[in-house]
Amino acid sequence: MLRADKMHYCLVFLYVLWLSVCLPGGGPCDAYASDPSELRPAAENTKSIRMARATWDTGWFQSEIYRQLLQELGYTVPEPLTYENEEFYRLTAQGDIDFWANGWFPLHNRYIDRLGIDADVQVLGYAVKDGALQGYLVDKKTADALGIKDLTDFKNPEIARVFDTNGNGQADLIGCNSGWGCAPIIDHHLEAYDLSATVEHVQADYGPLMADTVSRFKRGQPVFFYTWTPNWTIGALIPGKDVIWIEVPFTSLPDSPKDIAQSATISGVSGCQHDPCAMGFPPNDIRVVANRSFISNNPDVKHLLENVQIPLDDILAQNAKMLDGEDEFADIRRHAREWVHANPKPVAKWLAACRAIRSVQEPAPTEAQTAYPIKQPAPLRVVTKRFEPFVLYRDKAYTGFSIELWEKIAADLGWEYELYGVNTIAKLLDEVARKAADVAIAGISITSKRERYLDFSHAFYETGLQIMVPAGPTSLIGEVVAKIFSVIFSRELLIGAGVFFVILIIVSHIIWMLERRHNPQFSGSYPQGIWQSIWWAVVTVTTVGYGDKTPKGTIGRLFGLFWILAGYFVFAYFTASVTTTVTVQELHGTINGPQDLYGKQVVTVARSTAAEYLSNQGISAVTVSDVDQAYLVLETGKADAAVYDAPVLQHYASKRGKGKVKVVGLIFQEQNYGIALQGKSKYRERINVALLKLFESGEYQTLREKWFGE
DSSP: OOOHHHHHHHHHHHHHHHHHHHHHHOSTTOTTSSOGGGOOOOTTOOOBOOBEEOSOGGGHHHHHHHHHHHHHTTOBOOOOEEOOHHHHHHHHHHTSOOEEEEEEETTTHHHHHHHTOTTTEEEEEEEEEEEEOEEEEEEHHHHHHHTOOBGGGGGSHHHHHHTOSSSSSSEEEEOOOTTSTHHHHHHHHHHHTTOTTTEEEEOSOHHHHHHHHHHHHHTTOOOEEEEESSOHHHHHSOBTTTEEEEBOSSOOOTTOOHHHHHTTEESSOTTBSSSSEEOSSOOEEEEEEEEHHHHHHOHHHHHHHHHOOOOHHHHHHHHHHHHTTOOSHHHHHHHHHHHHHHOHHHHHHHHHHHHHHHHHOOOOOOOOOOOOOOOOOSSEEEEEEOBTTTBEEETTEEESHHHHHHHHHHHHHTOOEEEEEESSHHHHHHHHHTTSOSEEEEEEEOOHHHHTTEEEOSOSEEEEEEEEEEOOOSSHHHHHHHHHHHHHTOHHHHHHHHHHHHHHHHHHHHHHHHHTTTOTTSOSSHHHHHHHHHHHHHHHHHHTTOSSOOOOSHHHHHHHHHHHHHHHHHHHHHHHHHHHHHHHHHHHSOOOSGGGOTTSOEEEETTSHHHHHHHHTTOOOEEESSHHHHHHHHHTTSOSEEEEEHHHHHHHHHTTTBTTEEEEEEEEEEEEEEEEEETTOTTHHHHHHHHHHHHHHTHHHHHHHHHHOO
């Protein structure tokens, strides 16, 4: 009989073996096959863990990985609520939150020190070791042309003016939001390096500012900005290829110990001109922060939080997917689930060790807390996201149809508000769901899934998908000429003409060889005789035997009879080719709806509602990363039609694409946009009344025509 301790190790070994088989490949033992929120907790363990996450959505992927692993251990882990840094540390020290996976150290030491909570919270593990870098970047083209090496080069007014976008003579440094930990460091750098006169620290909503910065880079304009890793910006503007890290002349940090200041010079930084690179910021570790009592009572959870590691490249790749449109909560959950699938060996090791710890010492269950104290913001907090033409970000300010509509609503109700932007749909909706914002406005579709946790106003825009095609000729003569050319150079007609010509040449040679010796109507000279034979063959096949040249010999006449009879079919084939070409042009040349898209070259945006619709309808389409590329494909003749959100196409066709493209047909696959509000929001009815007044007064229609045309 096995001893108890040997039996224990055998069970652990068998469990590891079971995981190594089950995790990689699905089947009945695959616990990751469903949505993480539906994972089955172990029957013997109903303990709930209260998890939080940071306000930056680039860190939600890591949080979801921890959540799914804890669910696999049998814990109930509700959707994490989002908190500002200081609020999280305060609530965790009080025991209202168990942990989050978004700690940045040494940057977050200031919160622990300021609140005096070192005895109440514990920092665990290294999800990313030394991977959280911070610093300044300049586009490589401009840096090489101007010889920019470090920040002190921006003392030169000539260099500063190159990066000036508002005409004040100062270089615009796209920095971080006021209130973030990086903001005072950037301000300190400008003062320490004597740059206050030539560099302006631009502070607004970081996501839209950086999206605008990326757009300016793509247009070939100089860019100068602060960023950190992991962040989508490093995927959009690649250090060493698109941009370079700009070093500081010496390390200077406000109120930092000497050893931390020295660590701001970092080796192996890709895209820096020197190695080591004087970044100006010390590298940060991304770590878990947890309540000490919670960790003490749950040693298996502690082990998991201490050991999970997520490669920086994996985080950057996921952030790039969010930027590319996969930015719903369901997308983030799926990304985490895919990561777990792709890393079966470390996942199996972590989970097996945790279960082994639990089998030795099962901690007492803790009571789940379902409500967190959230402060109601005042004045009204309004969150938005770029979605042209509903929301545009220009000159550090928001505009667009939705923004102007909201301005009219707020003016009618006499509301004061603060408007700020986010970068993804997931964060847009989360801001309202967690009550950090009162209102979200952009182009937000009203769906049954979102109605479960949000309220919506009346629909302010009924829309759907539509089709855009090249504008084509604008005059009747131009249209006729274009039609003639399309028929003449069509594939069907060219094939028909080619077949007819080949047969004609063969027949001409046969009749010439039969008649050239005894019939003067067919000359013995090859050039003249072949021309006469071609003439006879054409006249015979088109007039059924009538012509000025006739064969004299018996064999020649028999062949002529054959050609007369065959001419019915040959000429009919050529005629049918022409008729078919014209008919096809008439039937399929015009696109007026989705039924006309079959067999056409169609372009749309990847992972959009339009792409999903076309796929479901069995319509083949080329997908591109954004709608601007779709416009380019259509306008260069590489596609017959573009399918996308109707208002987006309408706006482009009436503005930048005027005269080049046109929107055709009716809207299909309808959907409605509304203003998103907190559940049971006290503002909903008042917003609805204001909306109805705008409809009744005609102001709404005027605003709509301004942005979308009539």
